[in-house]
Structures are given as C-alpha cells and as structure tokens.
Amino acid sequence: AAAAAAAEAEKEQRPKTPAEKEVAKWRKKLREIERIEERLSSGEKVDPLQLPKLEKKGEILHELGNAEALVQEEERQREEERRREEEERRRQEEEQRRQEEELRRQEEERRRKEEAERRAREEAARQEALRLEQERRAEAARIEQERQAEFARQRQAMQQQQQMQQQLQ
Numbered sequence: 001a002a003a004a005a006a007a008e009a010e011k012e013q014r015p016k017t018p019a020e021k022e023v024a025k026w027r028k029k030l031r032e033i034e035r036i037e038e039r040l041s042s043g044e045k046v047d048p049l050q051l052p053k054l055e056k057k058g059e060i061l062h063e064l065g066n067a068e069a070l071v072q073e074e075e076r077q078r079e080e081e082r083r084r085e086e087e088e089r090r091r092q093e094e095e096q097r098r099q100e101e102e103l104r105r106q107e108e109e110r111r112r113k114e115e116a117e118r119r120a121r122e123e124a125a126r127q128e129a130l131r132l133e134q135e136r137r138a139e140a141a142r143i144e145q146e147r148q149a150e151f152a153r154q155r156q157a158m159q160q161q162q163q164m165q166q167q168l169q
Contacts, residue, residue, distance in 0.1 A: 022070070023071055033054060033057050033060065036053060
C-alpha cells in the first residue's frame with residue numbers, strides 16, 4: 001500500500017511518459033464513442049459523421065489495452081528501480097553503521113590499551129618507589145650496623161684502655 005502511494009505521488013510529480021499520453025489519448029477516443037453510444041441508446045440524434053467512430057471501438061480498445069500494458073510495464077520497471085535504490089540505500093546505511101561500529105570498537109580498544117598502559121606505568125612507578133625505599137632502608141640499616149660496630153670498637157677500646165690503666169696502677 002505504501003509503495004502504491006509512493007508510486008502515485010511520483011506519478012503526479014513527474015511528467016507523463018509517452019505511453020501514459022497514449023493511454024490518455026485512447027481513453028479520450030473511447031469516451032467519445034461511449035457518449036455517441038449513450039446518445040444512440042437514449043434515442044438522441046447523432047451527427048452521421050460521428051457514426052464511423054463506432055466502428056473503430058474494437059481497434060481503440062485493442063490500442064488502449066496495448067498502451068495500458070506498456071504503462072504497467074513502465075510502472076513495474078520504475079517500482080523495480082525504486083526497490084533497487086531503496087535496497088542500495090539500506091545497504092549503504094548498513095555499511096555506514098558497520099563502519100561507525102568498527103570505529104567505536106577501535107576507539108574502545110585504543111582506550112583500553114591506553115588505560116592498561118597507564119596502569120602498567122603506575123605499577124612500574126610504584127614498584128620503583130618500593131625498590132628505592134628498600135634500598136634506602138637497607139642503606140640505613142648498613143649505616144646503623146657500621147655505627148654500632150664502630151661504637152662497639154670504641155667501647156672495647158675504652159675498656160681495654162681502662163684495663164690497662166688499672167693494671168698500671
């Protein structure tokens with residue numbers, strides 16, 4: 001129904017095709033013959049020059065049928081072209097949607113990679129900070145041991161000195 005409405009709207013917007021003009025011409029001739037027939041059947045007087053037109057009714061109907069068939073074929077071809085165009089439009093829209101989806105997917109992947117890299121840098125920085133802290137503590141402990149060892153040597157030296165002084169006294 002929608003396709004028929006679209007076809008009618010298009011038909012009104014475009015110029016008539018030669019086949020449609022042919023149909024209109026044959027329909028006009030057929031209407032003239034039908035008016036003559038109506039006048040004859042109602043007993044009205046008909047111009048004798050109009051009577052030969054009645055003999056051509058069969059030929060006119062035949063030509064009208066041919067012209068209408070041609071119009072129908074043209075309409076079928078236009079409808080087929082509309083379907084192809086619509087299908088192509090849908091295909092292009094689908095392709096565009098796929099491309100946009102692929103771009104979104106790539107962007108999301110890029111963001112995930114950047115986030116993973118950021119986290120890796122943060123973890124590396126944290127590990128480096130821990131390593132440096134461990135080194136600082138180890139150095140502080142070594143210095144403390146050396147200080148205590150030096151203190152112990154000095155105390156021992158003092159004790160030995162005191163012992164020597166006591167022995168001398």
